[in-house]
Amino acid sequence: MSERSQAEIVLGRLLPPPCGQHRPPRQQVQPEMGTGAKVASPRPSGGPARCSTGRTPTAPVDAPDLVAGLQQGGLQARVRAAVSVFAYGEPLPAARDLACRLGAPCEHVREALRAMESAGELALHGRVHRYRLRPGELHPKDVDFDRAVRKAIASRQYPPGTALPVGLLGRSHGVAPLLIARACRRLISDRLVAHRDGPAGPAYYVTPTTAVVADEYSAGTRHGL
Incomplete structure (x- = not known):
């Protein structure tokens, strides 16, 4: 072999390959059986880096927000x-x-x-x-609602077992749908109304009680209003 050929071989080993060319992948040497040596799997060339648990790392949580x-x-x-x-x-x-x-x-x-x-x-x-508010005191915005329901129950407009039309009553007396539970608290406490599941789903029902005190005195003076 000429001296020029030997020099080209040496330079080919030392210098990187020209642009557009790739070196062939290095062959992994398999360990001999029984040696117990482990061969690390090659890292993928693309995609996000992964932590040691195999999960993709997420962005750190902002400490003030946490x-x-x-x-x-x-x-x-x-x-x-x-x-x-x-x-x-x-x-x-x-x-x-x-x-x-x-x-x-x-x-x-x-x-x-x-x-x-x-x-x-x-x-x-x-x-x-x-x-x-004092314990048991009605919210000022719920007084008209409470008073109207008590009068309707006392006059048998809503007999025992009847589902109260709380949506209609709320619109009539200025009680928002999200505040119906607050408006019915005293009615439930006095056992005039019960919230339970029915054929049409959860609703407020008139209880089958006979000890009904549903006048303006009960709705106003009794609750400190």
């Missing part, structure tokens, strides 16, 4: 505790002031207050203040 999500679950309990120091009927601080006291986002505090009002724990006073 902390806010964990704290939001107990925020309503903290708002309820902060509100409980005020007397029944006493105007509550604005949501912004409560948020400053609790060190929480103002919008989250407002959501907690709205949830407490929907549950019948608070009531709006005008457009600014809220105040605590």
